[in-house]
Amino acid sequence: MQHLVSIISAPWPWYIAGALIGLTVPTLLLIGNKTFGISSNLRHLCAACFPSNISFFKYDWKKEAWNLFFVGGIIVGAFMATYLLANPQPIIIHPSLQADLTQLGITDFNHLLPNELFSFKALFTLRGFILMVVGGFLVGFGTRYANGCTSGHSIMGLSNLQWPSLVATICFMLGGFIMTNFILPFILQLK
Amino acid sequence: MSLIEQKNISTEKIATHNNATVKENNFHLLKYSIVGIVFGIVFVKAEIISWFRIQEMFKLQSFHMYGVIGTAVVVAALSVALIKKFKIKTIGGEAVVITNKPFTKGNIYGGLMFGLGWAMTGACPH
Numbered sequence: 001m002q003h004l005v006s007i008i009s010a011p012w013p014w015y016i017a018g019a020l021i022g023l024t025v026p027t028l029l030l031i032g033n034k035t036f037g038i039s040s041n042l043r044h045l046c047a048a049c050f051p052s053n054i055s056f057f058k059y060d061w062k063k064e065a066w067n068l069f070f071v072g073g074i075i076v077g078a079f080m081a082t083y084l085l086a087n088p089q090p091i092i093i094h095p096s097l098q099a100d101l102t103q104l105g106i107t108d109f110n111h112l113l114p115n116e117l118f119s120f121k122a123l124f125t126l127r128g129f130i131l132m133v134v135g136g137f138l139v140g141f142g143t144r145y146a147n148g149c150t151s152g153h154s155i156m157g158l159s160n161l162q163w164p165s166l167v168a169t170i171c172f173m174l175g176g177f178i179m180t181n182f183i184l185p186f187i188l189q190l191k
Numbered sequence: 192m193s194l195i196e197q198k199n200i201s202t203e204k205i206a207t208h209n210n211a212t213v214k215e216n217n218f219h220l221l222k223y224s225i226v227g228i229v230f231g232i233v234f235v236k237a238e239i240i241s242w243f244r245i246q247e248m249f250k251l252q253s254f255h256m257y258g259v260i261g262t263a264v265v266v267a268a269l270s271v272a273l274i275k276k277f278k279i280k281t282i283g284g285e286a287v288v289i290t291n292k293p294f295t296k297g298n299i300y301g302g303l304m305f306g307l308g309w310a311m312t313g314a315c316p317h
Contacts, residue, residue: 008236014255017237018262020229026270027226033211033281034223035290036267040208063209069220073227080228081235093243094252112241113313131311138308145301148292150309153302154260157292159267164294168302175306180249184310 009085011092025159034066037152039143041071104188117188127190146171210288211281242313249310 028034044064047057090109093101098109108115115122122128143149146168148157154172157165238244239259247253273279274287281287 012233012237014237014258015262017233017239018259019266020233021259021263022266022270024226024230025267026274028223029271029274029287029289030279030281031222031226032215032219032283033209033285033288035208035210037208063207065217066215066220066223067208070223070227070230073224073229074231074234075227076224077228077231077233078235078240079231081232085232085236087236091238091241091243094247094250097243097246097250097252109243112235112238112243114242118242118312135308135311138304139312139314140308142301142304142306142308145297146299146305147295147297147301149305150260153292153298155263155267158264159271160289160291161268162292164292164298167294168298171299171302172306172309175303175308176245176249176310177306179307179310180246183307187311 009087010089011087021155022159025156028070032066034070035152036156037067037148038071038074039149039152040064041067042140043144044068101188106188125191127187130187130190142175207290210285210290211283212285213283240314245310245313 025036028036043057044061044067047059047061051057091112093109101107101114106114106116117128117131119128123132146153148165148168150169150172153162153165153168158169234240237255237259239256244253244256248256271289279287
C-alpha cells in the first residue's frame with residue numbers, strides 16, 4: 001500500500017499521462033457525442049454571465065453546459081492531486097534551466113510554478129505583472145482567436161486530421177519558442 | 192446582410208462541441224465532471240501545468256511534454272479512426288459526430304498569441 005501511494009504521488013511518466021489524455025477523446029465521444037475541448041469554456045462563461053449584445057456571445061451556451069461540468073471536474077481533480085496526492089520531493093529540473101533561473105534569483109523549485117514569479121506578492125512587481133496579467137491575456141485572447149487551445153486543436157483537431165489544427169499547433173509551438181528563447185530572458189531580468 | 196448571416200452561421204458551427212441530439216439534465220452532465228476529475232489529476236501529476244516543464248519543452252531540454260502530447264495524439268487518433276471505421280455508436284445509441292475545425296486567420300495570429308502566453312504563464316487556460 002505504502003509502495004502504491006509512493007508510485008502515485010511521484011510524477012507520472014509521459015506515456016501514462018499521454019495515454020490517459022488521448023483516451024479522453026473517445027470517452028467523451030462515446031458517452032455523449034462530445035468533442036474534446038477546454039478553452040471554449042471561457043466563451044461559455046462570458047456568454048452566460050454578460051451576454052450584452054455581442055454576436056460572438058449569442059448562441060445557445062446551455063447546450064455546451066457539459067463543457068462547464070467537465071472543467072469543474074478538472075478543477076476538482078487538480079485540487080485532489082495537489083492536496084491528496086502531492087509529490088513530497090522538489091520538482092526535478094534540467095540542471096542548465098536550474099542554473100539559469102538561480103542566476104536570476106529564482107530558487108523556488110518546490111512547486112509546479114516558481115513562487116518568485118507567480119504569487120500574489122509577485123503580481124505587484126513589473127516582472128510578475130507582465131507574466132501573469134499580460135501572459136494570461138495572451139493565453140485567453142489567443143485561444144479564442146485561434147478557436148482552440150492545445151486540447152481542442154493539438155489533441156482533438158490533430159487526431160481528427162484537421163489541417164487548421166495543425167496550423168494552430170505549429171503557431172502555438174512557434175510562439176512558445178520565440179517567447180522562451182528570445183523574449184523571456186529579458187522579462188525575467190526585470191525586477 | 193448575407194455576409195453577417197454567414198458569419199453568424201460560421202461562429203455557431205465553431206461553438207458546437209456537443210453533437211448529441213438528446214437533452215441531458217444536470218445529473219447526467221455529472222459524468223463529464225468525473226472524466227474531468229481524472230483529467231485534472233493527470234494534468235497535475237504529470238506536471239503538464241508546470242512552468243518548469245513548459246520552459247524545458249521550449250528549450251529542448253526535456254522530452255516529457257513532447258512524449259505526453261505525442262502519445263495523446265496517437266492514442267486519440269487511433270481511437271477516432273476505430274470509431275469511424277467500425278461506426279461505433281455512443282452509449283445512447285447515436286452515431287458519433289465530430290465537429291470539424293474550419294480554417295480562420297485566427298488559427299495563425301491567435302495561435303501565435305497563445306504560444307507566447309503559454310511560455311510566459313506555463314499554463315493552458317484551465
